[in-house]
Amino acid sequence: MANYSTVNPGKFHLGYRFPTPVLIDKLNMETQDEYRVELKFKHSVIVGRTVYVGNVQVFYRRSGIIKVQSDAMYKSIVNEFDTFTSYNKIEAAVDDGEEITAMIEFGEKILQFKQNTLYIINVSSQIEVLESTHRHKGVNNPASVCKTDFGIAWANRYGCYLYDGRTVYNLLEKEGVRKIKESTWNTFLNSGSYNPMVGYFPKKRQLFVVDDRAADGNGSCYIYDMITTSWIKSSSAKFEDTIKSNFINDWNGDLVYATSSTPKKWSDTPASSSSISFKIKDIDFGQPGVRKKIYKAYISYKGNGTNVNIQYSINGDTDTTAPFYRTIDDGSGSSDNTNSDTTPLQNVGTDDWVLAELKPVSSINNIYSFQLIITGTAAADFSINDISIIYRMKSAR
Structure with missing residues (x-):
């Protein structure tokens, strides 16, 4: 098809359109x-x-x-x-x-x-x-990788990893012990065909692994705390169960992502009461073959803990649990040493941390390991700051 164009007044040339770029070899x-x-x-x-x-x-x-x-x-x-x-x-x-x-x-x-x-x-x-x-x-997609102030983090079907510039660490393992069972992690990611979405929340220094970046999961996630090197798992529907973008951090350091309808921002502000299940590891206090005596445990908490169930197990037997005495309802957190109660905590408000003294109803003597088991319903304002266990090693006979 010919085209005419003016290059100089009164001068014309004949040109052609080419479907691909002209290649000049000579x-x-x-x-x-x-x-x-x-x-x-x-x-x-x-x-x-x-x-x-x-x-x-x-x-x-x-x-x-x-x-x-x-x-x-x-x-x-x-x-x-x-x-x-x-x-x-x-x-x-x-x-x-x-x-x-x-x-x-x-x-x-x-x-x-x-x-x-x-x-x-x-x-x-x-x-x-x-x-x-x-x-x-x-990884299967770029949404499974993110930057943190510790290095580069990512997740796949085999684990969750961190590269610090020298070494690749598996965050599911610590000192030769796997923190999350292989079958549990596989079930968590398989619902989303192994396409997790990974992001970093710098305000809390926490790493988020959402089960799926699309609509094949249920919106649940695992959260890894970089400071305590511990994992927690959320319930379902914490994130939109729909096609999502990757995570980014906005100007304020918030963790945000987008769906087809609206942008979303992660918030850890409690909105309602929820069921909880928390177990500390079965602690042998560094001496698995030595007998111990457990005197008491202390839990620093605030908020309404009246529906929080706290019991303990010994020697790795999680099928058998035992209660503590109830704490006194005067804000002190002291044990009443009288009433056995599987929900020993009180509603202490949120102004200050209260140190609850948990004394076992039955003597915990000549045991090898000890584990606290916390379940029940946590109020929106309930939170735990730290846990301490008072014990004594017994001499070998």
């Missing part, structure tokens, strides 16, 4: 221009004034060929964030049957995630170096 070009490629990409990061992109569709300007390279990463020319060349291609592994699913930077390193594998790439020098490869630590 003219001399600079090396950078000769090997320049046009990219479409799914993931990107910026490190040291250079853009790194992954899982790309490449258009080679010189040959006109288009290729999809789902396992490749390209870097831009320094300070030219939209300029890429074919010789700046980076492949941590070639034809491994996986595609890049997420990328995130940490210092001068890039964490490149595939479905099953994590590659940590050092980009501090002109030539990139593959520092380490971590099998079974990949």
Whole structure:
């Protein structure tokens, strides 16, 4: 189809439309221009004034060929964030049957995630170096990865991990003990086809793992406290059971995400009473083979604890529990030493922390381990600050 346009007064030329870019092979070009490629990409990061992109569709300007390279990463020319060349291609592994699913930077390193594998790439020098490869630590989507002030965190079907710049830690394990059973974690994520959504709440220094980023879960989550290194699990419907964006932190440090209808912000302000189930670990006080005597336990709490059930078990027998004496209803938290009660706490208000003295109804003597079990219904204003156990080691006979 011919087109006419004015280039000079009274001068005309005849032109044509081309469905694809015109390729010029015979003219001399600079090396950078000769090997320049046009990219479409799914993931990107910026490190040291250079853009790194992954899982790309490449258009080679010189040959006109288009290729999809789902396992490749390209870097831009320094300070030219939209300029890429074919010789700046980076492949941590070639034809491994996986595609890049997420990328995130940490210092001068890039964490490149595939479905099953994590590659940590050092980009501090002109030539990139593959520092380490971590099998079974990949993710299925970028919403499963987030930044924290401790490092990079992510979750998959095998665990929840933290990279601090040197080591990858599994947050489900501590000192050789698994904190959450494998079957429990698998059931939690399998409802969402192993597509968790991970975010960080800096105000409380807590890591959130939501069961699914779409509508296949039930909106429940696990919360990991970075300070106490402990996990808690929420009930269902704490997060919208619908297609969700990834988590981000807004200008105020709040944890937010979006659905198709409205943005959402996480709030841990209690709204109503709820059922609770909390067990401290079966404590042997560092001496599993030595007999002990338990004198009492102290719980620092505030709010209405009248419906909170507190009992204990010994020697790992969680099927058998025993009660404490009731505390005095005078705000002191002292034991009355008389009335056996599975709900020994009182409604003490929220002005100050009250230290409740829990004395066992029956003597706890010659035991090897001890465990507190807290269940029942917690009022909206009920909270526990700390727990202490008074005990004595017994001499060996």
